[in-house]
Amino acid sequence: MNLELFEHTGPAGGVEPMGKQAFILRGGALAELPQLLHALAGVEAASPFRHMVTPGGRPMSVALTNCGEWGWVSDSRGYRYTRLDPMTGRTWPPMPDVFARLAAHAAAAAGFAGFVPDACLVNRYLPGSRLTLHQDRNEQDFGAPIVSVSLGIPAVFLFGGHQRGDRPARFPLFHGDVAVWGGADRLRYHGIMPLRDGHHPALGAQRINFTLRKAG
Numbered sequence: 001m002n003l004e005l006f007e008h009t010g011p012a013g014g015v016e017p018m019g020k021q022a023f024i025l026r027g028g029a030l031a032e033l034p035q036l037l038h039a040l041a042g043v044e045a046a047s048p049f050r051h052m053v054t055p056g057g058r059p060m061s062v063a064l065t066n067c068g069e070w071g072w073v074s075d076s077r078g079y080r081y082t083r084l085d086p087m088t089g090r091t092w093p094p095m096p097d098v099f100a101r102l103a104a105h106a107a108a109a110a111g112f113a114g115f116v117p118d119a120c121l122v123n124r125y126l127p128g129s130r131l132t133l134h135q136d137r138n139e140q141d142f143g144a145p146i147v148s149v150s151l152g153i154p155a156v157f158l159f160g161g162h163q164r165g166d167r168p169a170r171f172p173l174f175h176g177d178v179a180v181w182g183g184a185d186r187l188r189y190h191g192i193m194p195l196r197d198g199h200h201p202a203l204g205a206q207r208i209n210f211t212l213r214k215a216g
């Protein structure tokens with residue numbers, strides 16, 4: 001058996017509960033990997049990764065882009081969703097069908113039937129990049145779940161509670177993992193520990209995470 005195929009990846013196929021309505025589907029994106037990477041390259045070509053500035057004036061260590069009808073942005077005025085990419089002045093690139101299809105299937109498997117995302121935030125982490133504890137609350141409808149896909153170097157996901165000060169649990173997220181959360185867990189604080197050095201055969205020295213959302 002070729003262990004190289006597995007050493008960057010968790011055991012595929014398992015469903016790991018993080019909360020009442022939060023799950024990791026281990027390896028849930030691996031079957032669609034070539035299509036996902038091809039679609040990502042198209043998104044990135046139309047709307048490149050960039051480091052946005054927080055309302056506090058600091059550039060984020062994570063670079064981001066978006067696709068779909070709505071894209072998440074941060075600047076000195078705050079966090080919000082926009083229809084236009086402020087870098088290109090054009091609409092965000094369309095949501096690839098393979099993204100929407102994977103999101104709907106994963107959401108249904110986690111108990112959220114009929115999920116139709118209209119926004120996809122793509123985050124790129126290089127070694128040292130991190131995401132401090134935050135809530136995702138710029139979306140209109142907290143009744144819809146969020147689906148996330150992790151690719152590349154593994155990361156440690158911090159899953160907190162409903163107060164910023166609640167001590168977070170830690171879950172590793174590996175290449176190909178899909179996470180789904182909604183309902184009672186939709187507004188929990190969460191973050192990503194500083195990415196460790198590493199190399200992934202398909203993605204090199206980076207981690208890409210994309211989150212599918214209903215923003216509008």
Ligand code: MD3
Pocket residue numbers: 022121123131136148157159179180181185186187188189190191192209211
């Ligand atoms: C939140 N992204 O873009 S997604 C974000 O890996 C963001 O880039 C992180 O937080 C990333 O806003 C994490 C994974 C995730 C998984 C389960 C959750 C986020 C969650 C459960 C509850 C709340």
Ligand code: FE
Pocket residue numbers: 134135136190
């Ligand atoms: Fe988040």
